[in-house]
Amino acid sequence: MARGVRVDGLSARMRKRLHRARVSVRKAGVDYFRGDGSDWIALVGLLLTVPAIACATIAVPVWCPPAALVLPIVAGGLLLRPASLLVLYAGAAAALILEAAMMGPYTEGPVRVAPGTVLVVGAVAFLGLLIAQFRSRVGVPWRRGGTMLFDLRERIRVQSKLPSLPKGWHREMALRPAGGQSFSGDFVVAARTNGGRTLEVVLTDVSGKGMDAASRALLLSGAFGGLLGSLPPHQFLPAANGYLLRQDWQEGFATSIHLVLDLESGDYELFSAGHLPALQLSAGSGRWEEKAAEGPLLGVYDGASFDPIKGTLRPGDVLMLFTDGLVETAERDLTEGIDRLTGEADRYVSCGFHGAAWHLIEAVAKDVKDDRALLLLCRT
Numbered sequence: 001m002a003r004g005v006r007v008d009g010l011s012a013r014m015r016k017r018l019h020r021a022r023v024s025v026r027k028a029g030v031d032y033f034r035g036d037g038s039d040w041i042a043l044v045g046l047l048l049t050v051p052a053i054a055c056a057t058i059a060v061p062v063w064c065p066p067a068a069l070v071l072p073i074v075a076g077g078l079l080l081r082p083a084s085l086l087v088l089y090a091g092a093a094a095a096l097i098l099e100a101a102m103m104g105p106y107t108e109g110p111v112r113v114a115p116g117t118v119l120v121v122g123a124v125a126f127l128g129l130l131i132a133q134f135r136s137r138v139g140v141p142w143r144r145g146g147t148m149l150f151d152l153r154e155r156i157r158v159q160s161k162l163p164s165l166p167k168g169w170h171r172e173m174a175l176r177p178a179g180g181q182s183f184s185g186d187f188v189v190a191a192r193t194n195g196g197r198t199l200e201v202v203l204t205d206v207s208g209k210g211m212d213a214a215s216r217a218l219l220l221s222g223a224f225g226g227l228l229g230s231l232p233p234h235q236f237l238p239a240a241n242g243y244l245l246r247q248d249w250q251e252g253f254a255t256s257i258h259l260v261l262d263l264e265s266g267d268y269e270l271f272s273a274g275h276l277p278a279l280q281l282s283a284g285s286g287r288w289e290e291k292a293a294e295g296p297l298l299g300v301y302d303g304a305s306f307d308p309i310k311g312t313l314r315p316g317d318v319l320m321l322f323t324d325g326l327v328e329t330a331e332r333d334l335t336e337g338i339d340r341l342t343g344e345a346d347r348y349v350s351c352g353f354h355g356a357a358w359h360l361i362e363a364v365a366k367d368v369k370d371d372r373a374l375l376l377l378c379r380t
Helices: 002-034 040-059 066-079 082-103 115-138 142-159 211-227 233-247 334-348 356-364
Strands: 169-176 186-193 198-206 254-262 267-273 278-281 288-291 309-312 318-322 372-379
Touching: 040 066, 040 082, 066 082, 066 115, 082 115, 169 186, 169 356, 186 211, 186 372, 198 211, 198 233, 198 318, 198 372, 211 233, 233 254, 233 267, 254 318, 278 334, 288 334, 318 334, 334 356, 356 372
Parallel strands: none
Antiparallel strands: 169 372, 186 198, 198 254, 254 267, 267 309, 278 288, 278 318, 318 372
């Protein structure tokens, strides 16, 4: 009975140890693919493929040529750290020497280890080492790099989402980065303040375009989103200007326009920091009017003041905010671009502006090599 208990006890301890080992391996694998674990699992797996490829090359060289050793080398360049990659390279070199010894010298007849094969494998190994060193210097493994970029893009998209508006109002926004990229130097932050009665929207154009401005746009959008609603409207742009100056970026200026709209009365104030004027369509006259406030660029000098311009959106009126990529190009000046934009926007007066933001960008600035953003607010 005691022996049985001891045997059962040993069995239980062994099962517990096996369970711990499985949990440890599983956790190591999960940590690895998350980007914060060791790469020994990938190293062992790739090292096992090297002799398998060497044996297949010796047995059936027609179907598995000696150059097949580049496959684990390429995978190692993407998966391993530089130190582990050198271990893999040593195994691949040993396999290549074994193949040359077993298959004989290079001839023009059967498949042999040609000098060109050695050069190709060596060149791929060198490129793989460069990739591994770059990843190590950046500090973001490739298996997390794509996820990180996706998260950044989604964060910018979520931060640019406009809040829902009460009945009688319509809002929409379209954003097109330069060159079809996923990141843009233009962004929008918006919030409903004053108990939901006031809509505050900030449209900003960061210096640069595309990926070059994306990191600054992400940082500024988070900061501006925190400032919006926590400060009185007239203090927002001065605070944003001070924040931008503290970053001390080499190319750190930005233009911005801040809309403060009363959703009950339709009265609004526009603050501008070197931004293009807004355009308001009057339902009574059917004409577009520029609404230009005064203010310097953000991040140029401290103590800047920003004077607002006031207006009112009546039923049927439309207010349009946009960035310079939509109306200003090398082929046309600002005035011509605004005229073209308002001409295209007139087509939506009779049928409503639902879905118009995206179509307007397509119509007036489809292939422009600059970031483009357009915001429409309609009182229906």
